[in-house]
Amino acid sequence: MGYQFIDKQQDLDLAVSVMGRSQYVSVDTESSSFYTYESELCLIQISASGKNYLIDPLANLTVDGLAEIFANPSIVKVMHTAASDISELRRLRKFKFENLFDIMVGCRMLGFVSCSLVSLVKHYTGRDLEKTEQKSNWKKRPLTASQMEYAHRDTIYLEEIMKAMKVEIEKFGFADEFAEDMIRIIKESYPVERIYDHDSWKHVPGAFQLSPIGRGFLKALLEIRESRARKDNIAPFRLGSNDALLNVAERMPDSISELSTFGLHPDFVRKEGERILEMRNKSPQITNADSPREKRKPPDPALARLKKWRKDVAEYRGFEPSIILSNRQLEAIMEARPSTMEDLARLDLLTDWKLEHYGPMVLSVLAGKEPPLGDLKRLPPERRRPQISG
DSSP states (O other), X not given: OOOEEEXXXXXXXXXXXXXXXXXXXXXXXXXXXXXXSSOOEEEEEEEETTEEEEEOGGGOOOOHHHHHHHHOTTSEEEESSHHHHHHHHHHHSOOOOOSEEEHHHHHXXXXXXXXXXXXXXXXXXXOOOOOOOTTOOTTSSSOOHHHHXXXXXXTTTHHHHHHHHHHHHHHXXXXXXXXXXXXXXXXXXXXXXXXXXXXXXXXXXXXXXXXXXXXXXXXXXXXXXXXXXHHHTOOHHHHOOHHHHHHHHHHOOOSHHHHXXXXXXXXXXXXXXXXXXXHHHHSOOOOTTTSOXXXXXXXXXXXXXXXXXXXXXXXXXXXXXXXXXXXXXHHHHHXXXXXXXXXXXXXXXXXXXXXXXXXXXXXXXXXXXXXXXXXXXXXXXXXXXXXXXX
């Protein structure tokens, strides 16, 4: 199948006119997050009515037409792992989305072992999908023929997969639950501001084996890397891995030439080398008393009960546990400790369907009881976790 690369406004406007007449629009994105400090949307892939478009958001295009498509409730927007794509699209503009179908959620509801796009394409279409450019630099222009060939294939099979999944979801009685999950994904999917953790040195394996001087130096090295990465808009690990910085903190190089032997990016050494050497002697020491190892909190019995309940429900229904409730939802419930349905509803954590069907069970578990699983819809045994490769 062919594709059209769009970096001119008139071409985008013509493409949008095709999308506007389509019942289904399949959408994917590529971003720069593997290369840059702040993720930047670099490519929008859309398939609609048999046409495949690669839209260049770096070409200063006006995307009002796309906004109308995404917000149109009559057009189904088909995505794979929609939360990440919607978040990336909202970096470009605060798009409104209506009528979403996320095949990742469908996959988890339908009990698949693997939910990768490669696996789903093979299962539903019998075709092999190559994934050779996943870590490609999508910000670099011009894009290569290989990149564009890879990118457009991410959307051409989504409509076919969606139609097959939709039949199964309705057949097994999951349609209402699925629809509310789509609304929740749209509501919650926004880009998250990157915040640096000044205690991140504690999570570097081997940090507590360093001397107090070395720990202080490692903390300074990580902060220097973070500052330079933010300034140059480059992914921090590309300036130097945690292992490399740990070795620098342990061996304390005393010259630029020696510092250059630790596998750090040459530009990092050139721009920050003198500062690094200076901080070697100026970093405050970190003793065990100053920063003891973080002790693991004893497991909360109530949280353990909630996780067991989630596991039991997942096994009963044939779902992946995260489809029942996510870890984030469980932790938020534990922090609030609701005792009534009104308390639980006010947390705004659950869809209406989940509040109705799971809410009473959650409250029972928090109260130390083991609730019955009720009459929840289940995958039949023959459809549970089909073994597809990928």
